[in-house]
Amino acid sequence: MTKQPEHIVVIGGGYVGLYTAHRLQRRLRRELKRGDVRITVIxxxxxxxxxxxxxxAAAGSLSPRHVVVPLRRVLARCHFVPGEATSVDTERRIVTVRTLAGAESGAELTEIAYDExxxxxxxxxxxxxxPGLAEHGIGFKTVEEAIGLRNHVLEQLDIxxxxxxxxVRDAALTFVFVGGGYAGVEALAExxxxxxxxxxYYHNIRPEEQKWILVEATDRILPEVGERMGTYVVRELxxxxxxVRLNTRLESCAGRTAVLGDGSRYPTRTxxxxxxxxxxxxxxxxGVPLDARGRVRCTPGLRVEGVPHVWSAGDAAAVPDLTAQRDEATGAWPPCAPQAQHALRQARRLADNLVAARRGRPLTDYRHRSAGSVASLGLHKGVARIYGRRLRGYPAWLAHRVxxxxxxxxxxxxxxxxxxxxxxxxxxxEIVSLGSLEHPRAEFELAAGAGGQPEAR
Structure with a gap:
């Protein structure tokens, strides 16, 4: 009877998913070639x-296709399943997946068995x-949202x-950003x-007519770069x-009017x-234990607590930060911050530990001290804190890019x-708006809809 290959399933194609699968296919190259192991990425x-x-990418400095990495090319030795995991049965070791084909046809969900x-x-x-956020808000987490926002901003200048x-003009030239973290500050600045x-290139619009507003609920922005550099960023912006509105919340954006916690109101289309x-x-x-914030409880070795053969890392995981101070009341380690630095390094450690577990070797705890933080504030402008050294302006912007x-x-x-x-x-x-890319069939649908009408003479 032919022995079934060990099946490693990775749910997610982000930082952790990509880097874990990529390292696994390198570390397990021989096993993959012999057919002893299969790796599936969902x-x-x-x-x-x-x-x-x-x-x-939103500012036009980079092409959108260059800020994404194709999974099929990078993970050539892995099997890629385009779909979304809907649940996991940790007792039966089954992942239930809604594939793209299933979503289109309404077919039943697919079950994929795993060993790890x-x-x-x-x-x-x-x-x-x-109020009004779902109707008028714009996110900034995907490349589609970034390019859509770029087109939208340029369209407002046209309007x-x-x-x-x-x-209408004042609303079009008012841009409100909510959130003073990396995403909000860098997106606004760029x-x-x-x-x-x-x-x-607009003869009747002066730069000073534009109104850019950053709304932050706490008393500082970019906490990762430190209080001193955060103060510098506020002054620079x-x-x-x-x-820059600190200690301020967005109360409503219904009717395309941003109402802030201090009572101010700003009609805006953005x-x-x-x-x-x-x-x-x-x-x-x-079927895994979660903390109060909905993250998976993990051991320092990146195993899921109390659930055999399941691992986790990155934004979805509460991984103990062994370089921080323990909580005085509980004695527990605080979790690692949801940052790209941790995600990349945790992914590599997770892959190494998974390989070690297969070979009966001890696991190594994840431990990493942050090298610092970098942030861009537009072309040739930035802030950085690297190994305790503070940089600003062009050197910080260059460090960000490097x-x-x-x-x-x-x-x-x-x-x-x-x-x-x-x-x-x-x-x-480049200052070209390609907003029609978001609705590429609109013109054809209009032409096709009018095709049945008699031609005017």
Whole structure:
């Protein structure tokens, strides 16, 4: 009787999913070639998005296809299943998947058996019950949202340039961003930089007419770079005529009017929501222990607590941070922050530990001290804290680019990104809005709908 190969299933194609599967296919190359092991990756998207590059993609500094990494190419020795895991039965070791074909045809769900499971579905945008947010808010977590936002901002300049209605014009030139973390600050800074540059091609719009507002519920922005550098960022943004509102919440955006906690009201056609993320809700149906925030409880070795043959890491996991201080009351380690630095390193440690477990070797606890943080504030502007050293302006912006270029997967993507940066240094920004890409069949549907009407004579 032929022995069935050991099946390793990875749920998720983000940082952890990609890097874990990639390292596994390298470490288990011989086993894969002999047919002793199979690796299956389940993800609704056939690519991994390198999210730190989304602000530059939104600003037009990078092409959207160069900020994503195709899973099929990078994970050539793995089997890729395009679909979404809906539940996990840890007793039977079964993953239930809704494939793309099943979603289209309404067919039954597919079951995939596993011997070892890596839970890495990542995170989704964390929203609040703000009136009007679902109808008018714009997210900033996927490459589609980033390019859609770029097209939207340029479209607002076109609207403002072509109307005589002052209310419409003011609303079109008002841009509100909610959330003072990396995503919100970098997206706002890059897009404001792009919009200010674009104004030179609009004869009736001056850069100072635009109103950019950053709303943050706490008393500081970019806490990762430290209080001192966070204060510098606020000063830098305000120096660019960006209205930074600290200790302020968005109360409503119904009727395309942003109402803030201090009572101020801003009619706007652009409200970008970047106020944090939360673990993927699918974890609730995976039969694993979760903490108060919905993350998978893990050991320092990246196993799921109390559930054999299941591993987890990244945004979806509460991994003890062994480099931090224990909680004085409980004696427990605080979890690692949901950052890309941790996700990349946890993925590699997870893969190594999984291979070690297969071979009967002891596991190694995940332990990593942060090298620092970098953030871009637009072209040639940035802040950074690297091994305790603070950088600002051009050196910080350069450090931001060098660091992320070194971290984006595959030599192919590194070369393409570097080439685009080199070309961008030689030529001016592109300010073309391709909003029709979001509805490519609209014109054809209109023509086809009118095709049955008699031709006018």
């Amino acid at each position: 993800s609704p998207e056939p690519y991994m998005t390198y999210q730190p590059f989304l602000p530059e 499971l890596v839970l890495a579905p990542g995170s989704v945008s964390r929203t609040l019950p703000v 403002a340039s072509s109307t005589r209605d002052t209310e 897009l404001e930089d792009m919009a200010r540059f674009a104004c030179r 305000r120096g660019r005529n960006i209205d 409200l970008v929501w970047t106020a944090g993320v939360k673990p993927n809700p699918v974890l609730a149906s995976c 660091y992320h270029l070194s971290r984006v997967p595959t030599f192919n993507r590194k070369a393409r990104v570097l080439a685009e940066w080199a070309l961008a240094g030689l030529f001016k920004r």
